[in-house]
Amino acid sequence: MVKLKRKICLGIECTAHTFGVSILDFDGNVLSIVNDTYIPETGGLHPREVREHHLECFDKTITIAIKQANLSMKDIDLIAFSQGPGLGPVLRVGALIVRFLSQELKIPLIGVNHCIGHIEIGRLKCGLKDPLTLYVSGGNTIISAFESESYQIFGETLDIAVGNFIDAFARDAGLQHPGGPKIEKLAQKSKKYIPLPYIVKGMDLSFSGLYTAVKNLLKSKDYNRRYNLGDIAYSLQETAFAMLTEVTERALAHTNKTEVLLTGGVAANKRLQEMIAYISHEHNAKYSVVPLKYAGDNGAMIGWTGILKYKEVGADNIKDTTINPKWRMDNVEIPWRS
Amino acid sequence: MNNNPVIDLDRIIYTGAEATLYKGKWFDKEVLVKHRRPKKYRIEDLDKKLRRTRTIIEGKMLISVKKCNVPVPQVFEVDLNNNWLIMKYIKGQKLKDLIGKIDKSKRKWYFEQIGKYIAFMHKNDFIHGDLTTSNIIITRNEKIFFVDFGLSTKSIKIEDKSVDLHLIKRVLRSTHGQYFEECFESLINSYKLEYGSKSDEIIDRIETIESRGRYIEKNKRKN
Ligand SMILES: Nc1ncnc2c1ncn2[C@@H]1O[C@H](COP(=O)(O)OP(=O)(O)OP(=O)(O)O)[C@@H](O)[C@H]1O
Numbered sequence: 219m220v221k222l223k224r225k226i227c228l229g230i231e232c233t234a235h236t237f238g239v240s241i242l243d244f245d246g247n248v249l250s251i252v253n254d255t256y257i258p259e260t261g262g263l264h265p266r267e268v269r270e271h272h273l274e275c276f277d278k279t280i281t282i283a284i285k286q287a288n289l290s291m292k293d294i295d296l297i298a299f300s301q302g303p304g305l306g307p308v309l310r311v312g313a314l315i316v317r318f319l320s321q322e323l324k325i326p327l328i329g330v331n332h333c334i335g336h337i338e339i340g341r342l343k344c345g346l347k348d349p350l351t352l353y354v355s356g357g358n359t360i361i362s363a364f365e366s367e368s369y370q371i372f373g374e375t376l377d378i379a380v381g382n383f384i385d386a387f388a389r390d391a392g393l394q395h396p397g398g399p400k401i402e403k404l405a406q407k408s409k410k411y412i413p414l415p416y417i418v419k420g421m422d423l424s425f426s427g428l429y430t431a432v433k434n435l436l437k438s439k440d441y442n443r444r445y446n447l448g449d450i451a452y453s454l455q456e457t458a459f460a461m462l463t464e465v466t467e468r469a470l471a472h473t474n475k476t477e478v479l480l481t482g483g484v485a486a487n488k489r490l491q492e493m494i495a496y497i498s499h500e501h502n503a504k505y506s507v508v509p510l511k512y513a514g515d516n517g518a519m520i521g522w523t524g525i526l527k528y529k530e531v532g533a534d535n536i537k538d539t540t541i542n543p544k545w546r547m548d549n550v551e552i553p554w555r556s
Numbered sequence: 557m558n559n560n561p562v563i564d565l566d567r568i569i570y571t572g573a574e575a576t577l578y579k580g581k582w583f584d585k586e587v588l589v590k591h592r593r594p595k596k597y598r599i600e601d602l603d604k605k606l607r608r609t610r611t612i613i614e615g616k617m618l619i620s621v622k623k624c625n626v627p628v629p630q631v632f633e634v635d636l637n638n639n640w641l642i643m644k645y646i647k648g649q650k651l652k653d654l655i656g657k658i659d660k661s662k663r664k665w666y667f668e669q670i671g672k673y674i675a676f677m678h679k680n681d682f683i684h685g686d687l688t689t690s691n692i693i694i695t696r697n698e699k700i701f702f703v704d705f706g707l708s709t710k711s712i713k714i715e716d717k718s719v720d721l722h723l724i725k726r727v728l729r730s731t732h733g734q735y736f737e738e739c740f741e742s743l744i745n746s747y748k749l750e751y752g753s754k755s756d757e758i759i760d761r762i763e764t765i766e767s768r769g770r771y772i773e774k775n776k777r778k779n
C-alpha cells in the first residue's frame with residue numbers, strides 16, 4: 219500500500235519584534251515552533267534594529283525549526299508568511315527572505331494577514347467553530363467575529379493598543395520590555411485600588427487618558443509614600459481589563475455568539491483570563507484562551523492560516539506578495555469559511 | 557431585593573450586557589425597569605461607581621435630549637438605592653432585528669430620521685456614546701425611540717461627535733454589511749441637512765478616527 223506523503227508547511231511570522239518559525243502538517247499538527255525575539259536595550263522598538271536582528275537570526279531559526287520537526291528543507295510543500303499589518307521595514311525583510319527561499323527551492327508561497335492568524339490558530343487549538351474574539355497585543359486591541367464573509371471588527375481601541383500602553387508605562391517605571399508580565403507580577407502583590415480614568419465608547423475603548431494618569435502617579439509626591447508601584451500596577455490592570463471585559467460582553471450580547479476566544483500576547487495575563495471567563499459563563503458561551511505558546515506572535519498561526527487559504531485558492535503569484543503594513547482584517551477574504 | 561414600595565417587578569424581558577430589563581408596575585402604570593446588575597468580574601469600588609454614575613447620567617440625559625425633540629422613553633424615577641431606572645415601556649422591536657425585514661425605501665426613511673435625531677443631539681452637544689441598532693427601538697406605528705444613554709456625555713468637541721457617528725457606521729458595516737452603504741448614506745445626508753455646514757468637519761473626522769486604532773508604527777506610538 220502506498221502511503222500518501224503528508225504535506226508540510228513552513229510558517230514565518232515577521233511583523234514586529236518576533237521572528238517566528240513553525241513547521242506544521244496540513245492537518246494542523248504543529249511539528250515545531252521556534253521564536254527569536256528582539257529585546258530592545260533601551261526605549262521602544264526601532265524598526266531598523268529589529269530588521270537587523272531578524273536578518274541575522276532567520277537562517278538559524280529556520281534550520282532549528284526544521285531539525286526539531288525531524289525534516290529537511292526538501293520536505294516543505296508550502297511557505298506561508300505574514301504580509302501585514304506590521305512595521306514596514308520588518309515586513310519588508312520578511313518578504314525578502316521568503317521570496318528568496320521560495321524561488322531558490324521552488325516552493326509555493328502564500329501571504330496571510332497577521333491578525334487573522336491569531337484568530338485561526340485559536341480556532342484550531344481550542345477547537346472552536348465561530349467565536350467572538352478578543353485579540354489583545356502590543357499592536358492591536360480588537361473585538362472581532364465572523365459575519366457576512368469576513369472577520370468584522372465590532373470594537374477596537376481609539377488610540378493605543380492595551381499591550382503598548384502597559385509596556386510604555388512599565389518602561390516609565392524603569393522596567394525592561396516587555397512590561398506586561400512584570401506588571402502582572404507586581405499587581406498580584408497589591409489590593410489597593412487607586413481610581414483611574416475609565417473610558418469606553420460603545421464597543422470601542424481608549425487607553426491614552428489612562429496612560430497619562432498612571433504616568434502622573436509615578437511623578438506625584440505620594441509615589442512610594444501613600445502607594446507604590448504594585449498598587450499602580452494593580453489599579454492599572456483592574457481598570458484596563460474591566461474596560462476590555464465590558465466591551466467584550468457588549469459585543470457578545472450584540473452578536474449572540476456562543477464561543478469566546480481570548481488571544482494575542484496580553485492573553486497570557488491570568489487576571490484578564492479570569493474576567494473574560496466570567497462574562498462568557500454569564501452568557502452561556504464557551505470560553506477559551508489560546509494556549510500560551512500560541513498567544514504571542516508565532517510562526518504556527520501564520521502557517522496554519524496559509525494552509526487554510528492554500529487549500530481553497532492555491533498559492534500566491536510572486537507579484538501578489540507585496541507587503542501591506544496597514545492591512546485591515548475586515549478587508550480580507552476568508553474563502554475557507556464561506 | 558425590592559426596596560421600592562411603589563414598584564412591582566413583573567418579569568424579565570431582556571438581559572443586556574450591562575443591565576437586566578424588567579417589565580413592571582409603577583403605581584398603576586406599566587413601566588420598564590432597567591437594573592444595572594453588579595458585575596463580579598470587576599472590583600467592587602469600580603463596579604459601584606460605574607453603576608451609580610451611569611444610572612444617574614442615563615436618567616438625566618433622557619430628560620435633556622427629550623427637550624431637544626429626540627424621541628426617548630419618558631423617565632419616571634431614578635432609584636439609586638437599587639440602581640434602577642424606571643421609564644416608559646416602549647412596545648416595539650430593535651432596529652437590529654427589523655432592518656432586514658423592511659424594503660429599501662422604508663430603510664432609507666428610517667435612517668434619514670435617525671440621522672436627523674442624531675443631529676438634534678449633537679447640535680445641543682449631547683453625545684449618545686453607544687449608537688447601535690440594538691439601542692434604537694421601532695414601534696408598530698413606525699415611531700423611532702433611542703435608548704441606552706448610560707455612556708452619554710455632554711461635549712462641544714468635534715472629536716466626540718465624530719466618534720458617535722463612527723460607532724453607528726461601524727455597527728452598520730459589521731452587523732448589517734449588505735445594507736451598510738444605503739443606510740449610512742441616508743443617515744449622513746440628513747445629518748448634514750439638519751446640522752448645516754458645521755457638520756462637515758465632524759463627518760470628515762470619521763475617517764481619521766477609523767485609521768487610528770489600527771497598526772500604528774511602533775516608533776510613532778507611545779514608546
Ligand atoms: N502576562 C502578561 N500580561 C500582560 N501583558 C502581557 C503578558 N505577557 C505578554 N504581554 C504583552 O503582550 C504583548 C506582546 O504581544 P505579541 O507577542 O502578540 O506581539 P505584538 O507584536 O505586540 O503583536 P501584534 O503584532 O499582534 O500586535 C506585549 O505588549 C507584552 O507586554
Ligand SMILES: Nc1ncnc2c1ncn2[C@@H]1O[C@H](COP(=O)(O)OP(=O)(O)OP(=O)(O)O)[C@@H](O)[C@H]1O
Nearest residue numbers: 471570572573574575588629644645646690703704
Ligand atoms: N424603555 C424601553 N422599552 C422597551 N424596551 C426597552 C426599553 N429600554 C430598553 N429596551 C430594550 O432592552 C434592550 C436593552 O436595553 P439597554 O440597551 O438600555 O441595556 P444595556 O444592558 O445597557 O445594553 P448594552 O448591551 O447595549 O449595554 C434594548 O436593546 C431594547 O431592546
Ligand SMILES: [Mg+2]
Nearest residue numbers: 355482514515
Ligand atoms: Mg500578534
Ligand SMILES: [Mg+2]
Nearest residue numbers: 572690691704
Ligand atoms: Mg443597549
